[in-house]
Amino acid sequence: MLRFSGKTVVITGGATGIGFAAAELFVREGARIVIAGRSSKAGEAAIKALKDIIEELVKKDTSFPSHMPIYVQTDVAIEADVSRLMELAAEQTGRIDVLVNNAAMFYESDFLTETTEQWHQVFNVIADGAYFCTKHAAKVMVDKEIKGAIVNISSINSYRALQKSSHYNAAKGALDQLTRCTALELAPHGIRVNGVAPGFIDTGLSVIGGVNELETEDFLHYYVKQRKIPLARAGFPQEIATIIAFLASDESSYIQGAIIPADGGLSITF
Template sequence: MAAVPFSVSFASKVAIVTGGARGIGLACARALCNRGASVVLADADLETASKAAMEMNTQQNKVLAFACDVSSTAEVEKLVQFTVEKLGGVDIVISNAGIVRAAPFLEMTEKDFDDVINVNLKGVFLTGQHAARQMVKQGRGGAIINMGSVNGVTAIPTIAGYNASKGGVHNLTRSMALALAPHGIRVNAIAPGSIMTDVLRKVADNPEEMNKVLSRVPLGRVGEPEEVGEIAAFLASDSASYIVGETIYADGGRLALNYTVPVQNPPPKPPAMPQP
């Protein structure tokens, strides 16, 4: 059965999506764009972001690409300035940019740890702070959605920096929510589980590795980026007007599980997502 589209219009809204060139970020951008928002795809990979922006542009809204390292204050400032100059303001921000550095804990380098914290945690802080300053100046509120992870609660020993960064994102989200609520800016987070992004796709053809993934997902399948995008659209909308400081876990039941589940072969298919 096809999924019923979440009906809301962002026709007058302007959004920034960091890490917007691919995967979950791109799916979030599409979910907003399909509902009428103008969007800036901010990504370190400008070429891929530009291609995605060209594909998404319509007569009703604009989609632009911007090269940005979210760990740099100067570049985040330029991102917000670019968005205001080109699109007239900022109403929605999805802080999705993130990286992973994997290594056994005893062998992980300080640089790898710092790189992950700088992008995944500091980047969320900088993006949220500079965007919120603009939202306060505009005086019409806004919505900020930070991308956490189930690994902000659980842990995988070979990605210590990632685990730490996402745990930080969850609590930073609460801090931002409390600070910005008086300005009418709602801040929430999404914490995905196993989603079929480029990282997971690398092991998708390895039955043994995929069985390990699926054995911890009660729903019996991995998630699709579009499923996270739909949550982002909801949190950005007035339908979520009383949701503040929350983290929504999109994990197929993973955090509720205290054992493993039988793996179905083939796994069940995800629902069809709304199309533009």
């Protein structure tokens, strides 16, 4: 059975990494996808890949819902962009059932030398972006009496400290509190809000300063050979996508305000 047949799913930063893996899974489960992103090149490539998947699925089963995915150029840090995104999604598909707040940025920065602009840049994308998206998507859900689901992509960094990452970690901490507070405030409308907190996942975000941190000697020695990550490996975007889809589906109907770690056990150790 297709879990998302007839449903519209909006994914921010959905053209790459975890967001794209989620888009692919939702498409395979019958959803109409709206990807919001900053890079039109990545957006177009993602839409083409999703269309190819849908065409394959329709070839195998002509009754498969062939809703074409939509890309909307959006900077989630700009409220006017987000408002337009949600209006377009609602206009073109008639509804918004699921929002995945996935867009984020990361770069290393030393706390003492980091500028206020840099701090705001990361906070604006992760915390303000999720706030704008949640507000504008939830308004559509409430107006249309849709009992929707919102899934926030957090990080184990939201509750652990890391060198050169105060902006990102603080913003993810804020996102976790946004998850809990909106879970409380939107519950009377039948809207569920939950989160996923990934550990090390193999995506473009793992490439820092041109180096994939998951391929460095340090990572392999400490996290893999010494089993700092008990499962002794990084995760794959698809392993996060399955949790996103679970939290967006009726299978998680009694989960509200939860943030599920998906980190191979990393955050249970010290």
